[in-house]
Amino acid sequence: xxRSEPREVSPREAEVLAGVAEQLTNAQIARRLQVSxxxxxxxxxxxxxxxxxxxxxxxxxxxxxxxxPSARPGHIEAIPVSHTSFIGRRHERQEALAAxxxxxxxxxxxxxxxxxxxxxxxxxxxxxxxxxxxxxxVDLAPIGEGFVLRAVADALGLAERPPQPLEQVVTERxxxxxxxxxxxxxxxxxxxxxxxxxxxxxxxxxAGILIASRERPGLAGERVITxxxxxEEAEQLFLERARAIDPAFDAEPAAIAEVCARLDxxxxxxxxxxxxxxxxxxxxxxxxxxxxxxxxxGARGRPSRHRSLGAVxxxxxxxxxxxxxxxxxxxxxxxxxxxxAAATAxxxxxxxxxxxxxxGRLVDKSLAGVVGGGRWRLLETIRAFAADRLADGxxxxxxxxxxxxxxxxxxxxxxxxxxxxWQPQFDLVADDLRATLADTPAVPDPRAHGLARSLxxxxxxxxxxxxxxxxxxxxxxxxxxxxxxxxxxxxAADTAVAIADGPLAFRLLMRAAExAxxAExAxxAxxAxPRAATLASALxxxxxxxxxxxxxxxxxxxxxxxxxxAAEPRTAALxxxxxxWEHGGLELARSAAASARECGDPIVLLGALDVLTRANARAGxxxxxxxxxxxxxxxxxxxxxxxxxxxxxxxxTFHSAARAELCVxxxxxxxxxxxxxxxxxxxxxxxxxxxxxTIRPLALSGRFPEVFRQAPAMWEAWHQAGSPRSxxxxxxxxxxxxxxxxxxxxxxxxxxxxALEMARTDDAASTxxxxxxxxxxxxxxxxxxxxxxQAAALVERAFAPFSIRWYEAYxxxxxxxxxxxxxxxxxxxxxxxxxxxxEQNAWAAAGLARTRAILHGDPDTLAxxxxxxxxxxxxxxxxxxxxxxxxxxxxxxxxxxxxxxxSSTEDQREHESG
Numbered sequence: 001x002x003r004s005e006p007r008e009v010s011p012r013e014a015e016v017l018a019g020v021a022e023q024l025t026n027a028q029i030a031r032r033l034q035v036s037x038x039x040x041x042x043x044x045x046x047x048x049x050x051x052x053x054x055x056x057x058x059x060x061x062x063x064x065x066x067x068x069p070s071a072r073p074g075h076i077e078a079i080p081v082s083h084t085s086f087i088g089r090r091h092e093r094q095e096a097l098a099a100x101x102x103x104x105x106x107x108x109x110x111x112x113x114x115x116x117x118x119x120x121x122x123x124x125x126x127x128x129x130x131x132x133x134x135x136x137x138v139d140l141a142p143i144g145e146g147f148v149l150r151a152v153a154d155a156l157g158l159a160e161r162p163p164q165p166l167e168q169v170v171t172e173r174x175x176x177x178x179x180x181x182x183x184x185x186x187x188x189x190x191x192x193x194x195x196x197x198x199x200x201x202x203x204x205x206x207a208g209i210l211i212a213s214r215e216r217p218g219l220a221g222e223r224v225i226t227x228x229x230x231x232e233e234a235e236q237l238f239l240e241r242a243r244a245i246d247p248a249f250d251a252e253p254a255a256i257a258e259v260c261a262r263l264d265x266x267x268x269x270x271x272x273x274x275x276x277x278x279x280x281x282x283x284x285x286x287x288x289x290x291x292x293x294x295x296x297x298g299a300r301g302r303p304s305r306h307r308s309l310g311a312v313x314x315x316x317x318x319x320x321x322x323x324x325x326x327x328x329x330x331x332x333x334x335x336x337x338x339x340x341a342a343a344t345a346x347x348x349x350x351x352x353x354x355x356x357x358x359x360g361r362l363v364d365k366s367l368a369g370v371v372g373g374g375r376w377r378l379l380e381t382i383r384a385f386a387a388d389r390l391a392d393g394x395x396x397x398x399x400x401x402x403x404x405x406x407x408x409x410x411x412x413x414x415x416x417x418x419x420x421x422w423q424p425q426f427d428l429v430a431d432d433l434r435a436t437l438a439d440t441p442a443v444p445d446p447r448a449h450g451l452a453r454s455l456x457x458x459x460x461x462x463x464x465x466x467x468x469x470x471x472x473x474x475x476x477x478x479x480x481x482x483x484x485x486x487x488x489x490x491x492a493a494d495t496a497v498a499i500a501d502g503p504l505a506f507r508l509l510m511r512a513a514e515x516a517x518x519a520e521x522a523x524x525a526x527x528a529x530p531r532a533a534t535l536a537s538a539l540x541x542x543x544x545x546x547x548x549x550x551x552x553x554x555x556x557x558x559x560x561x562x563x564x565x566a567a568e569p570r571t572a573a574l575x576x577x578x579x580x581w582e583h584g585g586l587e588l589a590r591s592a593a594a595s596a597r598e599c600g601d602p603i604v605l606l607g608a609l610d611v612l613t614r615a616n617a618r619a620g621x622x623x624x625x626x627x628x629x630x631x632x633x634x635x636x637x638x639x640x641x642x643x644x645x646x647x648x649x650x651x652x653t654f655h656s657a658a659r660a661e662l663c664v665x666x667x668x669x670x671x672x673x674x675x676x677x678x679x680x681x682x683x684x685x686x687x688x689x690x691x692x693x694t695i696r697p698l699a700l701s702g703r704f705p706e707v708f709r710q711a712p713a714m715w716e717a718w719h720q721a722g723s724p725r726s727x728x729x730x731x732x733x734x735x736x737x738x739x740x741x742x743x744x745x746x747x748x749x750x751x752x753x754x755a756l757e758m759a760r761t762d763d764a765a766s767t768x769x770x771x772x773x774x775x776x777x778x779x780x781x782x783x784x785x786x787x788x789x790q791a792a793a794l795v796e797r798a799f800a801p802f803s804i805r806w807y808e809a810y811x812x813x814x815x816x817x818x819x820x821x822x823x824x825x826x827x828x829x830x831x832x833x834x835x836x837x838x839e840q841n842a843w844a845a846a847g848l849a850r851t852r853a854i855l856h857g858d859p860d861t862l863a864x865x866x867x868x869x870x871x872x873x874x875x876x877x878x879x880x881x882x883x884x885x886x887x888x889x890x891x892x893x894x895x896x897x898x899x900x901x902x903s904s905t906e907d908q909r910e911h912e913s914g
Contacts, residue, residue, distance in 0.1 A: 016043040021060045023709055052132035052177045076128045076180055077136040078155050080121045085240060088233030089119050092225055096123045096210070099223040100180070101130065105197055105209040109216050110227035112381040113268030116212040117184050119227060124182050124210060131208055133177030140193070141185035141380045142336035142431040144438050148192045150464070152181065160463055162499040162683055164721045167196075171203035172720065178206045185380055186213040194219055229265030237267060241274035251282040262289050268381060272316050275366045313385040316367060327358045328367060328378075329395060332386035333403045336431035337377035345406035346399060375428065400439055407436035408447045411454035418461055418642045426458055433458075442477040449478040453488060461642035463684050465499045468492075468644070482518035486530055489515055493541075494644035498651055498683055502545030509538035536574035540607060543581035569599040573608065580611040589615035602635050606649040609635075613656055620805050622663045622840040629653070629660040633673070641682035651683055658693040662700070663806050665843030667872045670697035691717075692732030699735035700843065702876025704900050707739040715754065723758075727769040730759040731807065734770065734777050741781035742876055743901050748781060765797060768804040775800065776810040783818045784880070791822035795830065809841035817851040831855060842872050850881050859885060875899055 012033070019029035019040075026040045033040070044056070053059055092108075099106045100123070108116045108123075117139075124137055136155035143151045149166055153159070158169050174181065181200065186193045194217050197209050211217055216224055230237060235256045242249045259282070263269040277285050317325065330346040331338060344355045359376060362368040368376045378386065390396050411433055414422050433455050440448035456471030472492035479485035489512035496505035516531035573595040580592040589612040596608035609628050616624040632653040639646035654677035661670035674693035681690070691714040698707045715733070718726065737751035755774065759767045764774030775797040781787075782794050798815025802808050816834040819827040831851055838845035846868035853861035862885050869878035876899060883892035 115267040131180040133179040135180035174204040180208040234260035246278035408451040486515035498648040533571040536578040539578040629657040647682040665841040773807040779814040788822040809837040809844040813844040813847035
């Protein structure tokens, strides 16, 4: 049964929905909006009904997607709009609507031109009220093999979120509630559509699927609705369309019925005929049809149901002059539409003015349609017919050659505008650029190589990263020289690094090294030593991005020993960087940075500074790490983010810089870097990769409500990405545990166990990345909750030797304070051992000032600690310190309440035990 249409979401409901998305309680929303709790409860119930979801969590998830038009209640994106009336099909409409209510795939099947697209649009529009989560109408006619999922994602307004697979992004959107996905013109992609639909049905059982195809898809449990030719409605269609051209047109009903019968009742054929009747009259039209309703010559092998439509199109084609026929045939090579420049490229002997005139005549004769913005498109059935005529005339090869020349030139022109306005134009031609490349064989060809390389660059800039890798590999296959193929493989590897796929990057670099070796043997590489440089890059990836940690990297290291002597400056720098990653040590890292500065390549220098960062961090020199990362932030300002090699360094720089600011205790600076990364990261926003940069400083700042809003999205995204081992990210989950432990929410244990799950360990101390941060969190929460019975063991953990020292200062400072407050016998020694950390970390300096004040009973030092906490915006720690100052207890309680904490430690412990 079709549900009644939901009302639009009111402004007040939108405010309530925003509160739900922030995970506020009804009482908190009521206070924010200054309404009663009962009013909020009423609005929440209404929103659940409108969106068709079961609980608040699903409602919050829906709100995350409201920026996409297709996520509006009952809105199906991109339904084709027609300016003419829809005639007939009452039975098929009712049958399709009833079938959609049963959640089975509904397949509209019939010959080309029978009106499947129009019927699907009407059904989708009528059924939209039954799909509160919205959806999209996806025309697959211009889509090539391998890009169905991309087309669906684009129609839904979704972007890649590496490393989450695009299929998961789509299913996440369709699973928000009851959604509708319409897939039109599927006949050339039935296997791929079938796989996608089966995947969607498994992950989104509530989603409605409506397919329009000339051939039955053969899906399990599908409901096939055959769309037959029009019967008695055919005459009404002919009459209405003829009068749209000539309002005075009239004819005997019998004559109209005869014409429609001879056109087999196919709507497209009827509309084409009606477009001619104003010029010919009904009698001349009937005469013209006498010899035209026959099988098309050259139609062998086509299904018989296509042949009468071909006769109608053939008759229209025969009415064209030779100039019109020639252009129509060649336009068949464009699947996604064309502009004047594209059409002119296929007619190199004709001036643009003449081509424009012919296009206009084809539009007048309903053989080409106006898309808008100076673009046109052939109807798919017309295009298929024209393609056959092109083949019959032996013109296909020449037309494809001309299309390749157009595509290569267009892609190169767009690539040259990557620093300006290029994306809208690329989106218009992308499908034809892809189709053109797909039609070229994987053999050396300079024009096909240029197209593949430009298309790879464009798709990377468009954030279609996996697709870009495929195009770079296609370019390597079409390169005329090994040196060019080597460059294509390097760019593919850089793209893999940019999306955090180290193993793939390593494999691509090893393949690129083989190409470089061939280039050197052929004398194409000069004296630059590309093979040695590539091998060095592979060794860097093996250690820096965990691309390979086994025998392959060991053999690679041995090979590099043979290459070092003859290396030119850039290669020498890369070799030194590789050695620094392999062997570690501050002196070797400094040598790598010096060598990189000499070679003058900013990308190489950024890589050298990263290894220098690691070496200084291992030496506990966090202020040096901060300075290096600030230099890296300056360097990336001048890099083109659309270049894969630059993008990889930009991504890594933001990650390292945010961590560096945190590791010197500058919480505002850490948040500023995280927010800059949100704006400028060339790979795109994804909660699995981006939120950790924000959550850590928010937790340490005491901004607990913000942590609690963001943490579930981070955790959910990690699960959706397949729950990979993510030790680096586990510190952010541990920071969430810290926030819960200090705020007294009751979820400290849950998030602490999640951090261990993410790191794939039962003991944080056994995981180098997590060990120091987890020791800090446990000590700090124990201090706050007065769990002094555990103090000795926790202090011992906080003072353990850490092989990765990013958060060592936090652990030491928290451990020293716990030792002092718990009255441990070695507390004074612990405190003294921590003093050097005050120089490296502002958070540790403030914490140690508070510890000194407690140890010596010094209120002046407490006041100094308050100022230190204030300077780094550590709100929770400031309030806790204020509570120790005589006369400022009430001020501290108010500040704790403001950040969502209990007013006293006793309340805190009572809440935790409850």
